[in-house]
Amino acid sequence: MINVTQKQLEFPMVMGQPYETLPDDLFIPPNALELCLESFSGPMDLLLYLIKKENINILELDVSKITDQYIEYIELMDVLQFELAAEYLVMAATLAEIKSRMMLPKEQFDEEEEDPKLALIKRLQEYQRYKTASENLANLPRVDRDFFVASTALPKFEVVTPDINVTAEDLRDILHEVLSRPDLKSNHQIDFEELSTQERIQIILSILAKRNIISFSKTLRKSEGRQGVVVTLLASLELAKDGHLELIQNESNEIFLKSKGRIGNE
Amino acid sequence: MSNKVSTNTIEALLFGAGRPLRLSEIRSLLENNGITEDLASIKQSINEIEVRYEGTSLEIKDVASGYRLQIKQDFSGCLSHLWNESTPRISKALMETISIIAYKQPVTRGDIEDIRGVHVGTSSIRSLLEREWIKVSGFRDVPGRPALYVTTKQFLDDFDVKNISSLPSLPEIVEQDSEAFLSEVI
Numbered sequence: 263m264i265n266v267t268q269k270q271l272e273f274p275m276v277m278g279q280p281y282e283t284l285p286d287d288l289f290i291p292p293n294a295l296e297l298c299l300e301s302f303s304g305p306m307d308l309l310l311y312l313i314k315k316e317n318i319n320i321l322e323l324d325v326s327k328i329t330d331q332y333i334e335y336i337e338l339m340d341v342l343q344f345e346l347a348a349e350y351l352v353m354a355a356t357l358a359e360i361k362s363r364m365m366l367p368k369e370q371f372d373e374e375e376e377d378p379k380l381a382l383i384k385r386l387q388e389y390q391r392y393k394t395a396s397e398n399l400a401n402l403p404r405v406d407r408d409f410f411v412a413s414t415a416l417p418k419f420e421v422v423t424p425d426i427n428v429t430a431e432d433l434r435d436i437l438h439e440v441l442s443r444p445d446l447k448s449n450h451q452i453d454f455e456e457l458s459t460q461e462r463i464q465i466i467l468s469i470l471a472k473r474n475i476i477s478f479s480k481t482l483r484k485s486e487g488r489q490g491v492v493v494t495l496l497a498s499l500e501l502a503k504d505g506h507l508e509l510i511q512n513e514s515n516e517i518f519l520k521s522k523g524r525i526g527n528e
Numbered sequence: 529m530s531n532k533v534s535t536n537t538i539e540a541l542l543f544g545a546g547r548p549l550r551l552s553e554i555r556s557l558l559e560n561n562g563i564t565e566d567l568a569s570i571k572q573s574i575n576e577i578e579v580r581y582e583g584t585s586l587e588i589k590d591v592a593s594g595y596r597l598q599i600k601q602d603f604s605g606c607l608s609h610l611w612n613e614s615t616p617r618i619s620k621a622l623m624e625t626i627s628i629i630a631y632k633q634p635v636t637r638g639d640i641e642d643i644r645g646v647h648v649g650t651s652s653i654r655s656l657l658e659r660e661w662i663k664v665s666g667f668r669d670v671p672g673r674p675a676l677y678v679t680t681k682q683f684l685d686d687f688d689v690k691n692i693s694s695l696p697s698l699p700e701i702v703e704q705d706s707e708a709f710l711s712e713v714i
Contacts, residue, residue, distance in 0.1 A: 303621040304646035349646045385645070387701050392643055396627035398696040400618070403601055405686040410607050412586055412597040413546030 305353035306389040308335060313386070325364060325379070329357040356382060457489055462497035470507060470521040478517035534563050535573040539597075542577075548594035548685060592684035592691060622652055626661060630683070631698045634665050634676035653677070661686070 302308040312331050336350040360379045403409050469476055481494050498519055501507045508520040541557055542549060549557075551567045558565055565573075574595055578588050585603050589596050599607065618626075625648060628640045640648050656662045661683040667673040679692070689695060 303619075303624055304644050306645040307620075353645065385643075389643055389645065391699050391701065392624060392628050392631065394699045395631055395696070396620070396623040399627050399630065399687070400620075400623045402687045402689070402696070405688070407608075408604050409601045409688060410599045410604060411546055412543065412599050414543045416544055 303393075305350045306386065307393065308332065308350070309353060309357075310386060310390060310393070325357060325361045329354070329361050332357060457486060457493040459493055459496045459500065462493050463500060466494070466497055466501060466519065467506065470519065475510075475518055475520045478519060481519070531563075531565070531569075531573075534558060534565050534569075535576055537561065537563060538570060538573045539577050542588065542595065542597040545597075548591050548596040550594035553594065589688065590690055591688060592681040596685070621646075622655065625652055626656060626679070626683070629656075629662055629677050630679050630692065630695060633678040633692075636668055636674040636676055638674060659683075659686075 302311065309328070309332060312328055312335075333354055336354055356378065360382065363378060405411065466481060469481065478494070478498065482490055486493070498507070498509060498517075501519075502509050505522060508522050510518040510520055512518070537558060538554055541554055551570050554570050555565060555567060558570075574588055581587055585600055587598060587600050589598055621644075624644055625640055628643055629635055632639065632643075637648050637653060653662075656677075659682070660680055662677045663680050664675045665678040666676045668676055684691065684694075687695070
């Protein structure tokens with residue numbers, strides 16, 4: 263895009279005359295790029311600067327001249343800061359549009375469409391308001407630059423440490439209380455039961471098939487421990503409920519399992 | 529004539545705080561210390577301190593977040609050498625952005641971009657947010673729901689003013705006729 267513009271710029275025609283030399287008053291400082299980036303906050307700022315610097319009558323407002331100068335600047339900027347240049351290029355395009363419109367006969371203007379030149383002037387006016395405002399703001403006294411907040415070293419504070427009246431017994435009691443709190447966060451671990459009630463039912467039935475009656479304690483195996491007792495009891499109760507056996511307890515507190523039918527043999 | 533003890537206590541509070549204090553804040557701080565004063569007498573005490581400071585290097589300033597004890601600007605040149613690192617410079621672009629927010633609030637980033645004609649980076653908005661000069665006041669009810677920015681009390685405090693209307697007024701477009709404007713500018 264720039265290259266095309268550059269070729270066109272090689273011999274620009276101004277008022278019918280070839281315009282071969284750069285304007286003498288076009289100030290391009292040696293460190294132009296840096297200067298542009300630092301001193302202009304955007305394309306509006308640059309344009310305003312160029313307009314102010316030019317002394318052209320409004321009737322002869324040479325958008326083409328401003329455009330040329332403008333493009334000279336953005337070409338310098340284009341070298342390094344492409345992202346920034348993009349916004350400057352938009353402005354270049356706007357200027358080029360205005361320039362091309364001015365070459366058309368007046369009648370060809372669409373009445374309803376806003377004159378881009380007027381629109382640009384409005385934007386420049388609006389921008390200038392805030393630019394001036396920002397300069398005013400920058401001149402206001404600012405904290406730690408123009409004025410300082412007064413403060414002073416603080417006096418020594420009296421540190422009050424309240425006495426803690428706690429005995430060793432209190433500590434023990436508190437610890438005990440904490441430890442005895444129900445552990446509401448514990449998880450339930452579910453294991454497979456090692457001893458199956460179903461299996462025990464079969465065992466009891468097979469025993470009762472051989473002998474009609476057996477004491478509860480004789481059906482237990484010592485190695486199975488408490489769990490064995492529970493499983494055997496469950497199995498016995500299950501069988502009693504289904505009417506396969508009878509649970510008898512005599513005065514010696516011993517429980518006997520007595521077969522009721524002959525199911526085990528069948 | 530207000531109580532000498534409470535006047536001195538108020539001065540101590542302003543000195544110790546190193547930031548603006550509201551009258552109500554001073555009142556509750558005094559109350560904590562068993563001193564009961566109404567807002568009017570606290571204000572009177574502050575006035576007395578101000579009178580006492582005449583001809584010294586100190587002054588009390590009424591800023592957005594309350595009353596602040598500060599060193600008169602005449603001594604700033606001398607004070608600035610106390611610190612090696614100067615306060616970070618605020619770029620022209622950032623000044624334009626904060627000015628647009630200050631005078632046109634609430635604004636979106638797009639509003640700022642429209643006026644400035646450049647992309648306003650996230651970094652510049654973030655740096656203003658980090659300074660606590662601006663805050664998000666809401667979101668504009670348009671597609672994308674862009675954040676609306678307003679200035680904060682901190683911003684006013686740091687520019688030594690009490691409210692937005694105390695800022696220098698925004699220049700008006702005097703010229704009704706745009707062409708007249710241009711001929712003047714040019």
